[in-house]
Amino acid sequence: MNSKYFTSICAALHAGKEIMSVYKGSDFNVEFKADNSPLTLADKLAHLKIVEYLEPTGIPILSEEGKHLPHAERKTWTQFWLVDPLDGTKEFVKRNGEFTVNIALIEGGNPVFGVILVPVTGELYFGGTELGSYKITNTQSSDYERLDDLISASKKLPFQKTERPFTAVGSRSHLSPETQDVFDMLKDKHGDFDVISKGSSLKFCMIAEGIADIYPRLGPTMEWDTAAGHAIALGSGARTYRHDNGEPLTYNKENLLNPFFIVERNMSRV
Numbered sequence: 001m002n003s004k005y006f007t008s009i010c011a012a013l014h015a016g017k018e019i020m021s022v023y024k025g026s027d028f029n030v031e032f033k034a035d036n037s038p039l040t041l042a043d044k045l046a047h048l049k050i051v052e053y054l055e056p057t058g059i060p061i062l063s064e065e066g067k068h069l070p071h072a073e074r075k076t077w078t079q080f081w082l083v084d085p086l087d088g089t090k091e092f093v094k095r096n097g098e099f100t101v102n103i104a105l106i107e108g109g110n111p112v113f114g115v116i117l118v119p120v121t122g123e124l125y126f127g128g129t130e131l132g133s134y135k136i137t138n139t140q141s142s143d144y145e146r147l148d149d150l151i152s153a154s155k156k157l158p159f160q161k162t163e164r165p166f167t168a169v170g171s172r173s174h175l176s177p178e179t180q181d182v183f184d185m186l187k188d189k190h191g192d193f194d195v196i197s198k199g200s201s202l203k204f205c206m207i208a209e210g211i212a213d214i215y216p217r218l219g220p221t222m223e224w225d226t227a228a229g230h231a232i233a234l235g236s237g238a239r240t241y242r243h244d245n246g247e248p249l250t251y252n253k254e255n256l257l258n259p260f261f262i263v264e265r266n267m268s269r270v
Contacts, residue, residue, distance in 0.1 A: 011053035046085035088200030098199030104227035114231030133235030158210030178218035204229025
């Protein structure tokens with residue numbers, strides 16, 4: 001299993017190189033998909049590189065930029081890779097650096113391992129319930145031969161909490177009125193309260209690190225947007241649950257749209 005985890009990390013790192021080759025260019029074209037979400041050459045190149053690395057594992061791949069098989073076929077999968085080759089394409093187009101590569105391994109509908117790479121900074125987050133979760137900065141897959149070596153060079157999440165206000169993190173480009181209502185409620189409850197805006201799956205990373213206490217997402221997301229961050233948050237001791245009934249998010253549903261959800265460091269309900 002560790003070899004599969006390490007393969008997914010290598011896939012993310014090499015996808016990040018593909019993304020940066022486009023990002024550093026003078027200009028790039030932006031297409032729009034049927035749902036009006038942006039698509040660039042970087043999304044496509046990252047998808048191809050990830051598939052190149054993950055296909056030899058023999059585990060099925062469900063990628064945002066790949067072919068989406070009908071649920072009648074997907075529902076037979078006991079495990080699969082769930083991939084967003086470039087999460088935060090809007091942030092990529094804005095050139096603000098807040099975009100990521102997301103790869104998760106799903107077993108029985110649950111995220112067991114996740115990888116998130118921030119291509120611009122070289123920050124790498126990885127982990128899950130089996131291993132715990134970790135962060136390392138400016139790594140290359142060629143620097144390490146095994147997952148154990150990478151873990152030894154990484155810092156375990158969460159980091160030691162420092163004195164700060166109760167902190168929520170929200171979407172930079174998709175803040176809904178419902179989410180704002182939760183922020184207002186939290187401000188009334190905690191008084192000393194702060195909100196940080198971040199793009200892509202970096203919001204999960206902030207929870208995993210312990211920089212933020214809660215991430216309410218009362219707006220649309222897809223399974224590939226959340227699975228890697230969900231796994232890493234779990235490995236750091238955080239919790240991700242549905243806003244409507246408190247049950248954990250699950251994956252490989254017939255409809256790949258997520259319900260509204262909450263990610264938090266403590267176990268109390270909102």
